[in-house]
Amino acid sequence: MLRLKRVAVSLFFIASLSSAQEAHDHGAPEKLGKVSFPISCAPAVQEQFNRGVALLHSFAFTSAEQTFQSIAKADPQCGMAHWGVAMTYFHPVWSPSLPPQTFPAGQKEMLEATRLGANSDREREFIHALGVLYQQSAALTPAMRTIAYEQAMAKVAKDNTNDLESQVFYALAILANVSPSDKTHAKQKQAINILEPLYAEYPNHPGIAHYLIHACDSQELAQRGLPAARAYAQIAPSAPHALHMPSHIFTRLGLWDDSIASNLASRQAARQHGDIREELHAMDYLVYAYLQTERDAEVSQIIQDIKSMPNPDMSNFGIAYAVTAIPIRYAVEREQWNDAANIVPPSAAPPSVVAIAVWSRGLGLARTGHTKEAREEADQLRQIETQLHASGDDYWSTQTGVLAGEVLAWSAQASGDPHQAVVLLRTAADQEDAIEKQPVTPGPILPAREQLGDLLLEQKQPVLALKEFQAALVQAPGRRGTLQGIAQASQQNNHAERR
Structure with a gap:
């Protein structure tokens, strides 16, 4: 079991958000979890650096970027501050993981981080590993870069077995290379095997819980991720993404009320932070859950809310996906x-x-x-x-x-x-069944297997339809359309047998 001699710093700063379970309170302290990432920069920036890493672990990239930039200003010789800025431009498990519009800025930050260096081997290894991701070569594809980064982080983790952040960032590097077509979930299980023992020892670390949820975001592993899903919003309630992420597991398990509560809190927090992408992401998951519980009026209101949003950036994949998918879900599911x-x-x-x-x-x-x-x-x-x-x-x-x-x-x-x-x-x-969904979506807008059941029902083949609906329910428990299809197929079959 990994042991740290250093005591993790609990991060409490003034912010405007309360936990998902409490009413909004402008006087509530900021809670991002407990993170300790010792660096050899000026001691005065250590606590701020811990906060930046905590924000990173909850994918609060804009706030993390601002934090690391302020560290660079406070300590111009701090190479790790530039490492932190570059990390905010890398979005593992999202698509694209290396957004083209910010990639040159990431390369620039890594050049500065490399120039400044650090006073410990561990920090130099972190800088080198991220430098591999951002290396100056037009021949490298994003996939080549993330694979090379994972290999570099494997060495960081091996050389620093007693350093928590080395292990956590290595697990995240593994998840950056998950293949949607690998239904054995080999990479996810590799990351889980690193993270689960750490979670038992460091239950208030935001990255461990967060990455466990991502690693378990599949039908095979969802139940294994439920403890982390139940805990993450309590660990880092000041991060909108932390309030949303549990719903990935709740959706996989058909826990619709839990998903609704999670995304209502996330949507409110994202709006307060001015994070339109995170708000729309939560709204899409919220709509999915509302539709499964026949709360169509709430979905209609969300669609009106989207129409009132001023000029959402449709070139941003995450924003465009939610804006487009939500009204389509509403039409097709009904x-x-x-x-x-x-x-x-x-x-x-x-x-x-x-x-x-x-x-x-x-x-x-x-x-x-x-x-x-x-x-x-x-x-x-x-x-x-x-x-x-x-x-x-x-x-x-x-x-x-x-x-x-x-x-x-x-x-x-x-x-x-x-x-x-x-x-x-x-x-x-x-x-469709052969590949996993990406985190941007709670699931196919209308699963093909469920459609196949509907088609067979329309063709008066209830026995075959029932088989397809039952298979669809395994992939997506609790879906309203699938459950209705099972009931209709059973009824149709019983009626045919009585003839």
Whole structure:
């Protein structure tokens, strides 16, 4: 068991946010958890550095950046301050992990961190490892960079076995290289094996709980992540992301009331921080949970709230995804096919986000009998699929291919070709089940396996439909559409047996 001789510094500063369980109180102290990251810079900046690292561990990147920049001003010889700034431009487990617009700034900070250096081997190793991520080479892809960084952090962890932050940042580096197509979750389990023993010894460390949730964000591992999910909001309630993250596990387990409470608190905190991306991310998870509990009026209000937002930055993937997905969820989950067909694809959004709107239109058109127009939307999805593949975005290329298959399947059904419809939709379901979702979404807007059950119900094949619904429920427990499908298939089957 890892032991530290240093006592972790508990981070309490004045802030405007209360915990998820308490009423908003402008006098509440800031709580970010307990972090100790000793550095050889001026002693006066040590506590501030601990705070910056705590903010990093809760992905409060803007506040962390400001904190590390203030340290650099207070101690111009502090190389680790520039390491901290560069770390805020690296978003492991998010997509993209190295945003192109901030990557040059990260490289600049690492050049300065390397120039200044540090007075301990451990700090120099941290600087070197991040320098590997930001190295000056146009030939390196982001995936190559994150793999090289993981390897460098493995050495940091090996050389500093008794240093908590070395182990935690190594676990995060591992999670940066998770493959969505690896259903064995090998990388996630590697990170969990590092983090779980640490969590038992350091239950108030924000990064440990946070990264355990990310590592367990799959159907196989969700139950294992529940203790961390229950604790994280209490560890760092001043961080909007800490209030939201438990809902990743709650969503996996169908704990809708817990997810709603988590995201209501996160949304309020994000608004207070002026973090539009985090607020919309919480709103998307909130809408998903509301729809499973038939709280449609609350979803309608959220859609109105989005419409009143002044000019959200649709070039930002996280913002664009939530703004686009929320009204589509509302239409599709309630089978309002005309509404789905009238969705307008967003301008200036990434192609992977545009694809969701095109899919909504195609699905709505197919389900209302406009097969020719639906196939045109499917053709557009195929074009986006090719575009994404050419750009190297294989994950969203695959997802877009699934969406195209769904539209074509329902078009075939409406055109009187039920066999082809089942073939297409089963293929889409198998492809979707073969890869994990990304953290940006609580799940597919309408799971392909659930759609396959609906299709088989429509074809009066209740026994086969029931099998698909039951498989869908394993992947996404507690989904309203799947549970309704199981009830309808059972009823249809019982009615057929009585004939």
